[in-house]
Amino acid sequence: xxxxxxxxxxxxxxxxxxxxxxxxxxxxxxxEIISWIGAAADAPxxxxxxxxxxxxxxxxxxxxxTHLVFAGDRSAEFVARMAGQEYAxxxxxxxxxxxxxxxxxxxxxxxxxxxxxxxxxxTTFLETKTGYGLGVEEEARHARIASTVVDRVxxxxxxxxxxxxxxxxxxxxxxxxxxxxxxxxxxFADVFCERGxxxxxxxxxxxxxxxxxxxxxxxxxxxxxSGPGVQLAVEFGAMSVDHVNYLDDADVSALAGSWxxxxxxxxxxxxxxxxxxxxxxxxxxxxxxxxxxELLDAGVQIALASNCNPxxxxxxxxxFCVATAVLQMRLSIEEAIVAATYGGALALGxxxxxxxxxxxxxxxxxxxxxxxxxxxxYRPGMNLxxxxxxxxxxxxxRL
Ligand SMILES: N=CN[C@@H](CCC(=O)O)C(=O)O
Ligand SMILES: [Zn+2]
Numbered sequence: 001x002x003x004x005x006x007x008x009x010x011x012x013x014x015x016x017x018x019x020x021x022x023x024x025x026x027x028x029x030x031x032e033i034i035s036w037i038g039a040a041a042d043a044p045x046x047x048x049x050x051x052x053x054x055x056x057x058x059x060x061x062x063x064x065x066t067h068l069v070f071a072g073d074r075s076a077e078f079v080a081r082m083a084g085q086e087y088a089x090x091x092x093x094x095x096x097x098x099x100x101x102x103x104x105x106x107x108x109x110x111x112x113x114x115x116x117x118x119x120x121x122x123t124t125f126l127e128t129k130t131g132y133g134l135g136v137e138e139e140a141r142h143a144r145i146a147s148t149v150v151d152r153v154x155x156x157x158x159x160x161x162x163x164x165x166x167x168x169x170x171x172x173x174x175x176x177x178x179x180x181x182x183x184x185x186x187x188f189a190d191v192f193c194e195r196g197x198x199x200x201x202x203x204x205x206x207x208x209x210x211x212x213x214x215x216x217x218x219x220x221x222x223x224x225x226s227g228p229g230v231q232l233a234v235e236f237g238a239m240s241v242d243h244v245n246y247l248d249d250a251d252v253s254a255l256a257g258s259w260x261x262x263x264x265x266x267x268x269x270x271x272x273x274x275x276x277x278x279x280x281x282x283x284x285x286x287x288x289x290x291x292x293x294e295l296l297d298a299g300v301q302i303a304l305a306s307n308c309n310p311x312x313x314x315x316x317x318x319x320f321c322v323a324t325a326v327l328q329m330r331l332s333i334e335e336a337i338v339a340a341t342y343g344g345a346l347a348l349g350x351x352x353x354x355x356x357x358x359x360x361x362x363x364x365x366x367x368x369x370x371x372x373x374x375x376x377x378y379r380p381g382m383n384l385x386x387x388x389x390x391x392x393x394x395x396x397x398r399l
Pocket of ligand 1: 067089091092095192220223281307309310311312313
């Protein structure tokens with residue numbers, strides 16, 4: 001057993017249930033686990049000592065929603081959108097064509113590069129989705145490649161009905177052979193329940209089959225307009241419903257109802273459906289921000305994620321998402337950090353492992369080149385990520 005003490009921290013924000021903040025602090029790591037946190041003056045001895053030079057520490061980001069297995073470029077679509085064009089689900093087909101023609105080597109190389117960018121930005125736990133294959137062989141290939149790089153993989157065969165294919169036939173394929181082929185590589189299944197993608201009946205079919213296959217469920221819902229996505233997610237006990245831009249009172253009540261058996265003070269009980277807000281996507285598609293403030297006030301557990309993908313949100317910067325959530329969505333800095341760490345972990349069902357700095361949790365820690373975590377929003381657009389530790393090992397940045 002080896003111990004490492006990170007000391008001389010100006011501030012530690014733990015992202016625990018009480019949003020505990022400790023000034024002049026230190027963190028002790030035993031192998032890959034946090035074994036002690038407290039005032040630096042009281043710190044135990046350790047085999048190795050790291051002087052954090054008055055930096056602030058917080059948990060590594062848990063990015064619970066990305067689409068990183070892709071090739072090609074859609075910057076022209078983005079430029080057209082900035083000139084007034086509306087975002088439509090059909091853009092997915094452009095990336096699908098480019099991704100299908102990329103070799104395993106190229107797709108892996110591209111994915112590794114994106115995962116490294118995320119890590120350098122402080123993301124220590126990463127989910128990604130398939131969904132640019134849209135055929136049995138391609139979806140299985142993308143799932144297999146993703147499973148070699150990221151922490152959790154989500155099957156999103158139900159992203160778009162490929163051109164020239166009958167919607168019902170394609171949904172049957174997703175729920176049958178495709179699901180069977182990807183299942184060994186994935187943890188979750190997702191469906192894009194939206195106008196131009198999958199309707200309520202088709203989404204229901206995908207969720208039913210995926211649940212039967214033993215996968216955790218997620219839904220892309222209420223992104224481009226109001227619709228049945230949120231209600232379906234709650235009805236099926238999905239772990240998250242993501243986007244949530246267009247919610248009515250019944251949607252918010254349904255989400256809040258799903259958390260009734262959860263005690264936020266002890267973070268115990270039966271978890272409901274996390275509402276995942278994607279502020280970088282909202283900006284890039286010129287959609288209204290998801291009502292994160294209202295959801296929190298209603299008692300809903302929320303997550304913030306990057307939704308890094310070539311169509312709607314080509315950034316993996318969780319710091320940018322946190323700053324935007326504070327500046328534009330009226331979350332406090334503590335609420336935004338918790339949503340981007342513990343909230344993401346809850347959405348992925350890994351909250352006992354990562355997402356907060358607590359004794360017994362994996363030592364996924366990012367240090368900021370700043371004395372307080374408030375600088376994440378106070379200095380928006382600045383790259384403040386310093387050394388990043390994953391399972392107690394320095395994996396990015398410099399001491
Ligand atoms: N909304 C569906 N899927 C992605 C966008 C995919 C694309 O346009 O390529 C999203 O989460 O925004
Ligand atoms: Zn998405």
